[in-house]
Amino acid sequence: MDPVEESPTVVMGLYGGPARRVESGASETMLQWALLQPASHRPNAFARQGLLTFPMDACGRRISLHQQPSSFRGASGVTGAVVWDSAVVLAKFLEHAADAGLLSVRGARAVDLGAGCGLVSAVAALLGARVLATDLPDRVRLLRKNLEENVGDGGSAAVAELVWGDGYELDPELLLWLEPEPPELVLGSDVVYSEEAVGDLLATLCRIAGPRTTVLLAGELRNDVVVECFLDAAMAEFEVGCVEQEQWHPDFRTNRVAIFILIKKKEKEKKKVSSP
Template sequence: MALVPYVENSLPLLSKFHNSSAQFRFANHNISLTQDWKKLGVAAVVWDAAVVMCMYLELGKVKLEKKTAIELGAGTGLVGIVAALMGAKVTITDRQPALDFLEANVKANLPSDSKGSAVVSELTWGEGLDRYPPGGFDLVLGADIIYLEDTFVPLLQTLTHLCSDSTVVLLACKIRYKRDTNFLSMLKTKFAVEEVHYDKQRDIYVYKAWKLPQRKDL
């Protein structure tokens, strides 16, 4: 997730982002996440897309037990934490400046007796991808990571690298601008894409994607 500097805003809608913590109940666990909008901006607050993604995971439509997952642009780490609590082995990633903050949230909310596990790792999309096994994950998770047009090409490159033919990608997002749908169009050049959930209250979509079979030259 991109790091955006803090800007004071008096809108009541944004007041929750200025709270120092956010509490949730997922996977039969109480989760308390530290937030720090002033220091890290959008990377350090919980967005609705992450909440809806966790709600979708709890529906049980995607198997998590003993699966290998990676979360992109993790921010506070909510989605990765919940996936681990539900039994996945999760690599939770973000850019370098957010890692200490992210690691603290993961350690504070993932008990030693959790069914799954989580590690925090640096990942800037499109860079250093050889540090991650190509096609090495059963599940790729991303909540509210589709919003900066400059990141679309490296994000697609990263997804293509991480996914095998059997990998499932889940993306939760709010469609704010035409450029957001432009990314979905880009994604469809490499992946089959299906809308699998819509949260009307929060106006958040969840998309499922999987790699299209490579065309063989005749």
Template sequence: MANNNEEEEEAVTPMVKLGSYGAEVRLVVGGEESAAEETMLLWGIQQPTLSKPNAFVSQASLQLSLDSCGHSLSILQSPSSLGTPGVTGAVMWDSGVVLGKFLEHAVDSGMLVLQGKKIVELGSGCGLVGCIAALLGSEVIVTDLRDRLRLLRKNIETNMKCVSLRGSVTATELIWGEDPDPELIDPTPDFVIGSDVV
């Protein structure tokens, strides 16, 4: 009997195309764990090797190319900065790719509405997630330390100037433990996100 129930459940669960991946996957629906399940689904699509960190990105390259929201994004990196202790925001990490693709899928599938929502991203690094959120219609403020802002702003300028944005994205400095700029907290953000907050 268990096999019949499993087959019936599979038949009821819809198959959908996942964002720009274009691969058909079984949609995970409902329950408190659906967001976590969706994230793991996105992670599993690329089938990263468990022992290999950063299966999506090469931190040795100067650029990461990724399709999202019908656009080809080109994210510049500064791998030479990794040699400086405490500098992690100059390269992409898998968690940023997973969060960006999760947001895209959640909007595509109707699980999340980002159009017109204010988002503050903490520790934005190279800016991929903020750019994707802006493409999805959010008013995004990406934040990082002062020495990361030049690369962050360059990536925003490179990727957002030639597309028709449904939202917007701006970059500002945020040092944890200090009072944030009023623009970050007034009005209160609808979402505060961070993919790899160190």
């Protein structure tokens, strides 16, 4: 039997399309790497990381994002200096799902984690969401500039500093965003990149997401161990599903990227998982 058919299809959170339920980190990574074979597909199918500005058409207009390719090449871990394929895929998925009436974006409050150059934030804002784009303190300057130039009066996008983990105070701008209740959407592209960062990312997701929050994460399939680690850890607190490529924008699909959807578990569901 095809392993995809063994996993039930469900509707999760604000997304009205089908998602395949993730049963375990091991089975999901085995499925992704066996069927998609990401290593055999070229990276940067859509991203152009050598350009000083990255152009893309979305929401009926041309978006043009400043990049810093020299910073990206010169320092380890400076991923927010350029646009990645996962951001392009997620941004166009949001547009496609909203246009199809499958995702309620307009009027929703959204927090973008590790927003980088701001592509996902810009598209979400142009679709009508009230977006708070977040990143590390040394990366928000480029992020703010890109959102000011590409969103402007066409949408609502603010910027806040955010260091992942429990041991950091939240930016006052973000604290205001969490009142009177958590945001309807949490977005993230390429935020699952190392085992060391998984714990801090999940701690941040648990602080920001509420029972009515839909989390959409797109990531490049570079390392199966990292993806498995994240999924297993996430399933302790969240219901996890995978949005298959058939639901993505038809012109922006690549076997090197996966989109996961997370919904916070109720307390009784978490107790069932922890029970022997």
